[in-house]
Amino acid sequence: MPQSNEPPALSVELLSHPEMLAACRARDFSKVFALAKRAGIYPSLIARRCDLTPSRVGEVISGSRQLRDMAIVERVADGLRIPGHMLGLARRAWEAPPTPAHPTRQATGLLAAQALGEPVSAVPGTDLDSILAVATGSKLSPATLRALHSSIEDYWRRDDEHGGEVLRPAVVGQLRFVVSLIKDAAQGTHRHSLYAIAAELARLTGWTYFDARQYSQARTYFTEALQLAKAIDDRQFMANVLSCMSLQATYEDRPSDAVALSAAAQDTARDHGGTPRVMSMLSMREAFAHASMNNRTSAHAAIAESHRQFERISTEDPDPPWVAYFDEPKLIVDTGIAHGRLGEADIAEPLISDALRREDSRNQRGRAFHSFWLATTQLQRGKVDQACHTATAALETATAVGSERVKGHLRDFQYQLAPYGGQPTAVAFEARLRAALL
Template identity: 75%
Template sequence: MPKYEQPEGLPARLLSSTGMIDACRERDFSKIFELAKTRGGFYPSLIARRCDMTPSRVGEVLTGKRVIKEMSVIERVADGLRIPGHMLGLAQREWETPAALSTDPATPTSPVLPVISERADPVNTLPGVDLDSILAVASGPRLSPSTLRALHSSIEDYWRRDDQHGGEALRPAVVGQLRYVVGMIKEASEGEFRRSLYSVAAELARLTGWTYFDARQYSQARVYFAEALQLAKAIDDHQFMANVLACMSLQGTYEDRPADAVALSTAAQDSARRHGGTPRVMAMLSMREAFAHASMNSHSATHAALAEAHRQFEQISDADPDPAWVTYFDEPKLIVDTGIAHARLGEADAAEPLIADALRREPESNHRGRAFHSFWLATTQLQRGKVEQACHTATAALETATAVDSERITGHLREFHQRLAPFCKEPAAIAFEAQLRATLR
């Protein structure tokens, strides 16, 4: 009789299921253990061994008589069942990082596949059960210029839809495509196509990180940003690495880690500068540095970074080999970001006209951008004592925000409501609060 082989970890299909994702987000270990038992082949005695717990304690957790709250136990469960750290709000676990990504100079630096592929089971990573998906898997990847064009086109579409509606609903599709591209990398031979696939995978990983960042799920965002860095590093795409570092810098300003934000933005500029960063790239990175300094309320450093951003922008030429991911940084974006940097410093007189001008030119379809910039315009108007006008602008932002799924935007609107506290008896403030409660309840 063949010996029964114990599972290495929970199946990828179970880890990606809605029930497991929700249970992990809520740290409902009774549900996690139940799913592990019924759908993962992990019976209580095996859970106990893997997680260094007693069988009786596992039984108590299963029946809801005991709740796991100790961080050390949560980490043992993650490691024992091979639950990725971000699912439980933990840092990336050591077993999630391939040894080939070691920073030891003696370690070979040959390209490696991202973490997501290391734990993939071919049976559990099928793109779907519809006919087209089955035929695509059966025929294998077809690597051609048209394949790459299609992948880049889908990424552009994802970003457009993210701007219009937010990334929450898009994320499963983006992650699925990331897994699919990783599978193509495994099948591709060394050469330009393989390098291009790494580039596509890096873009998809960054987009996934961005959707988590916009949802204010910062630990998950860091996991995918790190994934994007690893993929870009594997092909020595240092400009894209700078782009990812800039995203992480912006996240640092939201997490109240301004020193980290400055360090990340500086590292991004250093990386891009050493590897042929175009003026548009350097202007965007300098603007991220300005945001980082503004979050520290450092006026002189912020103004210096803004001046550098404008200096670099003036040097832009049509002949520049700009990467596709930086083309969004046009003149209206430069203007509005300059206004936001001034607003972060409380320099409302300089900020308001810049943000208002950019908002007038904002496409109607960019719901998140319009809501975000309306929030900052309302903030500067409030700083200048224009309470009624500020509430009117914030109400417009609130109406736009209903069309996009973005916790970052709703968080800003709640922040504006808090700033209205000194004016809470004003009719405009009362009306805005009522609208806020009705919309974001």
């Protein structure tokens, strides 16, 4: 941390300079450190404040080394007092709390933050907070908490049916509101419950950004969810968020990070009462991570562990509500997807097909996603016509759901069709895909 006799880290003028904003957005620390040096924060001071060696700072400034590790990025943010949202992080502990909402304040701050892609929970209060506060009153009650939990369940249901894009403003608004309630709540049961609700809302927000393939913003909210869960020592929920981050890492082509995050998730849950259903879900996320590295032995071991844990599930297990979705059809389809990621189409196809017949028809995004994987495995087995028929069904479902992740998979299927481009069913699918995704 900066010493009291040292100059302030970075001035407001420098932090708001376009060059600094662009450098932070890109996490270009060569430029960040160079701008800091220009402002009188020399490499030795940067090193001391950020807990780095002077030689490493010099390498970063020269461009011969980059800073990618999230722990180091956080140290730089804290050492130089760069607000978290500028680097795609959650609000740092030293940042000032949001300004209390004022009845006459306009909502332009919220809209501007959304336009810039900033986490709204880091923006000063707006009229939305005042309206919500008036609507609910100042007293917390079990009924208020039940209503908040009910709204989260509804958000997840609608996310499955329609995608999260249109839900995000409402979810973020409720997250901000719950965070404001935490500040006003006295120590006790209600405060603990509010932290848990805020953590779930932050995870849901992160999920909507992940599904939209806006990974930096997703990481910001997942990090915020971790911090909120850590504040009440909810290690199982922390494991849940880490597993989400592991899945995101597979999409960002960071397989080693995906494996490390899945391992951390399992360690966190195992040491703090993780139920068999929780451990089964986390093991399957590990299988996805290993499959993304084409590490067959480890992927198969993780799949086997997931099934072993699932067989141990009892109706008396104190499962947290967020893992209820991981039922038998989900276990089966995820097993098929893991094998599909390994190129083991002969094993994957019947599993995914069986799960599709059994899963909830209301989960439109899930059905579109799983249909894509079924089509992929069918194509791998040379069933071109059947694969195109399945992919067309996935496309029809995907058009009803706002999910860039599903659309990206369908584009991937189009690339896989390239060797069969002259076949009528392939031509027909590509025409429908172009029309649907225009």
